[in-house]
Amino acid sequence: MSDLMQLNMGPQHPSMHGVLRLKVKVEGEIIREIEPVIGYLHRNAEKLCEMTYYCDNLVYFDRMDYVASMNMEAGYLEAAEKLLGIPPPERAVYIRTIMNELSRIASHLVWAGAFGLDLGMLTPFFYCFVEREKILRIFTESCGSRQETNYFSIGGVYQDITPEIVDHIKTFLSEFPRKLEDIYNLFAKNDVFLSRTRGIGYLDPEIAIQYGVTGPMLRASGVPYDVRKAEPYLLYDKVDFDIPISKKGDSLARFSVRFEEIRQSIRIIKQIIDKIPEGPFFNPKAKKPMMIRLRGDGEVYARTESSKGEFGVYIVGDGGVKPYRVHVRSPTFKNLSVLPELAKNQMIADLIAISGSIDLVFGEIDR
Amino acid sequence: MADEGQQQVDKAGRQIFKVPKEKLLEFMRARKDEGFNHLSLITGVDRKDHIEVVYHLHSVEQDRYIVVKTTTNNCTVPSVTSLWRSANWDEREQWDLMGIKFEGHPNLKRMFLPESWVGHPLRKDYDLGNVQYINMDEDGEDYSTFDPGDGW
Structure with a gap:
């Protein structure tokens, strides 16, 4: 066994999706050991949450997974509303489910575009971002903000959606599936892409569960686990959708599972977009000036399925207007921890094809 | 059980x-x-x-x-x-x-956080007023100090 050479990748590396630093030990071109170093984007959102009112904490959650901020808000509110005892009215639940799924589509599109870039494909990036921009435009119309939306609020949503927004969502849904197939073909019919991802970064289902991997990563290894089915929240017990799985467990499988998830998200929105009930869009108990006086007692844990995996929020209240302790179970944090297993004994050139397929968002890993 | x-x-x-x-x-x-x-x-x-x-x-x-x-x-x-x-x-x-x-x-x-960080931030008795600065040493490892130094 010859000496191992230590390489340093990142934190400022174009394919590290933010600020991931990898200490790689290589023997020739084969990776023998890998150690991720994280924390470059750490701002301790959990402590910040302890210092702010329940209704203001949403802002920090927006900035965790900044490409799917509605998923984060849904996760926090699932816990906070249970703790404060302020359920949202039915109209708000419908709006939230629609926005949640749109956000999931946007997040997967960003991932696909960036993954293409990692592997040297520039074209799909533009196609993905054009479609994503249409979703962000819908967000802008409904709440005035593109990415860090801060749209959901305790006891409902911040603003009602108008018939025009519903029309725009419908137009998007009618045009998008065809565009999605175009994007899919850009990847799936590209020989270079296929040969760079097929059989690369195999993840065994047993190992995946051992490491706490969830979301599309786990489903690509053949485990049909989705929190939307296992513990339904919002409207997921009333809509009809499938859990896409693949038994192959490689980077290509993760790609196909995410695209199939986009198709399922479209299916979910189509089922409920015409059924949004009339009525109030927020709970009168959480009216604006009253909101900061909300007091929470006891503890609650809610898990939701974000675009990356199982996103859990654990809140402990002490009867005051601010939470006593907030803990966030970040899916990408767990998904990243399996990277040393995935990349072991692979070629160094495949490392980007493996780390890219995890879908890393550092706002959420470092919190 | x-x-x-x-x-x-x-x-x-x-x-x-x-x-x-x-x-x-x-x-x-x-x-x-x-x-x-x-x-x-x-x-x-x-x-x-x-x-x-x-x-x-x-x-x-x-x-x-x-x-x-x-x-x-x-x-x-x-x-x-x-x-x-x-x-x-x-x-x-x-x-x-x-x-x-x-x-x-x-x-x-x-x-x-870097290994040299003092205290554990989520503790209730953690002193938030005591600002620590993070710098990078020659080997690229981070370290924290109470002295801002040139980097800041």
Whole structure:
């Protein structure tokens, strides 16, 4: 066994999706050991949450997974509303489910575009971002903000959606599936892409569960686990959708599972977009000036399925207007921890094809 | 299972087991053999006079979910890394932010903050006014100081 050479990748590396630093030990071109170093984007959102009112904490959650901020808000509110005892009215639940799924589509599109870039494909990036921009435009119309939306609020949503927004969502849904197939073909019919991802970064289902991997990563290894089915929240017990799985467990499988998830998200929105009930869009108990006086007692844990995996929020209240302790179970944090297993004994050139397929968002890993 | 720990149910209907920390490892091993193969999270709550450590266990195949709690007065609990590999990073995170020492952890380093950081930020007695600055040394490793230095 010859000496191992230590390489340093990142934190400022174009394919590290933010600020991931990898200490790689290589023997020739084969990776023998890998150690991720994280924390470059750490701002301790959990402590910040302890210092702010329940209704203001949403802002920090927006900035965790900044490409799917509605998923984060849904996760926090699932816990906070249970703790404060302020359920949202039915109209708000419908709006939230629609926005949640749109956000999931946007997040997967960003991932696909960036993954293409990692592997040297520039074209799909533009196609993905054009479609994503249409979703962000819908967000802008409904709440005035593109990415860090801060749209959901305790006891409902911040603003009602108008018939025009519903029309725009419908137009998007009618045009998008065809565009999605175009994007899919850009990847799936590209020989270079296929040969760079097929059989690369195999993840065994047993190992995946051992490491706490969830979301599309786990489903690509053949485990049909989705929190939307296992513990339904919002409207997921009333809509009809499938859990896409693949038994192959490689980077290509993760790609196909995410695209199939986009198709399922479209299916979910189509089922409920015409059924949004009339009525109030927020709970009168959480009216604006009253909101900061909300007091929470006891503890609650809610898990939701974000675009990356199982996103859990654990809140402990002490009867005051601010939470006593907030803990966030970040899916990408767990998904990243399996990277040393995935990349072991692979070629160094495949490392980007493996780390890219995890879908890393550092706002959420470092919190 | 019921006689091994005190039992409660939380707001979402999950069972909570309160286990003394001496029996924790034994209890967790029994749960793992029962089929709880997914350790969803480890977290700590600073209750001022003691620290509460919370474990969420999940069985993917049987779709069962339980919560295990233990308390510690001297900030040490046995590590469960031998049972679930995901505990490795979780315990490092809790050591970093909450200052819980996991005995038997193979590599108990800080997760997010540099090794030279003073204090554990999620503790209730952590002094937020005492600003620490992070700089990088010659080898590219981060270190923290109370002195801003040239980098800042």
